[in-house]
Amino acid sequence: MPASSGTTVSIWMDTAHIPDRQALTTDVTTDVCIIGAGIAGLTTAYLLAKEGTKVLVLADRGVGAGETERTTAHLANALDDRYVELEKIHGIEKAALAAGSHTAAINQIETIVRSEKIDCAFERLNGYLFVPEGESNDILHRELAAAHRAGLTDVTIETRVPPNTFDMGVHLQFPDQGQFHPLLYLKGLADAVEKMGGIIHTNTHVDSVKGGETAVIKTANGHTVTAASVVVATNAPINDNATIYTRQAPYRTYVVGLKIPKKTLQKALYWDTQDPYHYVRVDDSQKNHDVLIVGGEDHKTGQANDAGLRYQRLETWARKRFPAATKVLYHWSGQVLETVDGLAMIGRKPLDTDNVYIITGDSGMGMTHGTIGGMLIRDLILGTENPWADLYDPGRKTIGDLKEFVKENANVAGEYADWLRPGKHDDVPMKTETGMVVRRGTKRIAVYCDAFGKKNELSAVCPHKGCIVHWNSGEKSWDCPCHGSRFDRYGTVVNGPSSRNLVMIEAD
Ligand SMILES: Cc1cc2nc3c(=O)[nH]c(=O)nc-3n(C[C@H](O)[C@H](O)[C@H](O)COP(=O)(O)OP(=O)(O)OC[C@H]3O[C@@H](n4cnc5c(N)ncnc54)[C@H](O)[C@@H]3O)c2cc1C
Ligand code: FES
Incomplete structure (x- = not known):
């Protein structure tokens, strides 16, 4: 994401530059289409390409330009959610599997760094x-x-x-x-994917993903990718359903x-x-x-x-x-x-066809969870047994910490009350470079006042499930308090689960 879009700049964005790849300009067929060029998507692409699979990566911004460029890049098997908690929710055996998977992820990163000679x-x-x-x-x-x-x-x-x-x-x-420099690592991964014949298109926004005998991926610029399998590694899946976002x-x-x-x-x-x-x-x-x-x-x-x-x-x-x-x-x-249970969700997307895979739920440990994602999805696609498949299965039956599930979903339900709150009138004066949600009749309007005092108006209704977005003055973005979709100040989506922009309101 360019700094000019109003976001802050991390040390990694400041100290590395990854060249953009060409946007997709034609329809194409591949073995595996991977959506997302963060650590999860590119690790998956790398590990599959290494096995001789034809991979195509699509990303709507540059390589690494999602949460990966904003990480602090601790590579740890000391879990954020603590082993005491994990054991309570999953039992000793599964806590041990989780520990082993994070250790293996650090080892996997080290192996890739050494074999591809990545200076990171x-x-x-x-x-x-x-x-x-x-x-x-x-x-x-x-x-x-x-x-x-x-x-x-x-x-x-x-x-x-x-x-x-x-x-x-x-x-x-x-x-x-x-620890490492995450963008230099991704730069090396992307180069290695291409060296093995994989294709990466950046600046290519995906609008829809449909599983079936052949998966069909449609891009915003009107092209179609058909693939035997599709992996949605967009951090929050853009093909989300209630089995994930709740x-x-x-x-x-x-x-x-x-x-x-x-x-x-x-x-x-x-x-x-x-x-x-x-x-x-x-x-x-x-x-x-x-x-x-x-x-x-x-x-x-x-x-x-x-x-x-x-x-x-x-x-x-x-x-x-x-x-x-x-x-x-x-x-x-x-x-x-x-x-809700401290572990990522990696595997076949629940309630979808068998060739649609997701990697999500980083739990603050997305460097290792993203790498585990690549290793596990490679095995699922190639039909190789993997001991972590049940642990990370997005459809796992254990709902984990039920209290946490109820608490988080009650919190989301509370956010819909924004529709009932009186809200500010739309004639409130605004400072430049700020945003505010105002009420016009029954409508909620997200107004951004730019550096020249010009007001840009958008519907404040999140296209995902209809919550009202809130202004984030730190990043100058519109953030949805329900499931985390985010939009830049002009309404372009920068974080899923929404794959759609905020709707523009024409000036009177
Ligand atoms: C401040 C901070 C500190 C962190 N510290 C750590 C840490 O120390 N250790 C750790 O392990 N983890 C940490 N994390 C978490 C970790 O950084 C993330 O979990 C990880 O980078 C996510 O990687 P990803 O590949 O899943 O997603 P991203 O890096 O967000 O990549 C998503 C990709 O999907 C693409 N995309 C999204 N929507 C579309 C669409 N519709 N069409 C096409 N492409 C699309 C984007 O362009 C991008 O390429 C931290 C996170 C933050 C924010
Ligand atoms: S309503 Fe789900 S992210 Fe906005």
């Missing part, structure tokens, strides 16, 4: 989990035991703080985690990048146990300084509009623990999809 600063390092100041360490002891039961027997509890870190107190140490919730998460002197902080992945938690890593690719990357302050998409305050809180949190940090060099935000 991949490295192995420790992960440290600690509790916020003044809180009990009990959670660490319980998590240690659960991680061991899940097979991660090399996780240890430590009382001495490692050199060049900060006073995090007692903490868990997860060895052999990883079981995952979109959250906005924030990141700041601060300048720190070189080698002030040991390179490692740091996480605390707060809810929402803070996540920290270091980028040392710049010549004269390192960048301390600190994330957190999550909230449900579209349900807060205080990005400035959240960046400020992250900065304060970071400065307290890392006093050597100086200037804020970057701030950006992105979206993660939290499933």
Whole structure:
């Protein structure tokens, strides 16, 4: 997504450039059509192409220009949702399968980096989990035991703080985690896919996906792709149905990048146990300084509009623990999809034909979940047995944490009340470069006032399932508080599940 569209710029967008590929300009037939050129789509394309499958990738923006360019790229088998919780929901055996799959994903990334010689600063390092100041360490002891039961027997509890870190107190140490530059990795993956004969078209928006004996994919510029199988790796599936969007919730998460002197902080992945938690890593690719990357302050998409305050809180949190940090060099935000049972949804799309696959529900761990997605979908398409198939099956019967399911869906139901709220009148004065939803009769209008004071009007009704979109001043976008569809200030869709834009309202 170009910075000019009003979005913030991540450190990766600032330090890498991936050339656009040509848009699709003709009808075409292939073995497997993959929609999405983020980590999930390109890993799938790479692994299938490696097996001799003819792959075609379609993406509506550039390579990596979805959530992958906004990640902080921790590669971890220390799950965000914690092994204690996972074990409660899925049992010990499945928690162990999940642990093994994330370990395998880091190994898979390392194998690809080495065999394709991708220069993306991949490295192995420790992960440290600690509790916020003044809180009990009990959670660490319980998590240690659960991680061991899940097979991660090399996780240890430590009382001495490692050199060049900060006073995090007692903490868990997860060895052999990883980090890399996500866009340089994708650049290498895309090049490797093409070297093997795969085809990638960017700037090609897909309008519809239909399974059947042959899958049919229709693009917004009027072309049709037919394929034996289709993989929808659009982060939130654009061919969504209630079996998916009722079981995952979109959250906005924030990141700041601060300048720190070189080698002030040991390179490692740091996480605390707060809810929402803070996540920290270091980028040392710049010549004269390192960048301390600190994330957190999550909230449900579209349900807060205080990005400035959240960046400020992250900065304060970071400065307290890392006093050597100086200037804020970057701030950006992105979206993660939290499933009700803490695991991604990867496999055949429920209530569809057998040749339609999805990868979604990153649960804040989309680097590894996306890679697991590629490995699992490759096996499902090629008919190879895979031990993770049931664990990640999007149609899995265990609804997971029922309380979480009810809570998230009650929250969505509450958002429809926007239709009943009185709302602002449409003659309210507006500042330039801001947006506001106003009421005109029974209609709800999303008004964006541009830099010159010109008002652009759109229907505020989300084309997915009819919630009212909210203005996001941090990214200058319209965000749907129900299932996370997002639209730029002029209404073009930038995040699914909607594949359609907001409807334009002609000026009177
Ligand atoms: C701030 C932040 C920090 C994070 N930190 C971590 C972390 O430390 N570790 C970790 O593992 N994960 C992390 N994540 C999560 C991770 O970044 C994402 O889950 C992951 O990048 C998602 O990859 P993806 O390939 O599924 O989707 P995306 O990267 O979003 O790619 C989706 C693709 O689909 C395409 N697309 C969408 N709709 C259409 C359409 N209609 N037609 C054609 N193409 C379409 C887009 O153009 C894009 O190419 C973080 C996320 C955020 C936002
Ligand atoms: S994303 Fe579902 S109604 Fe908007």
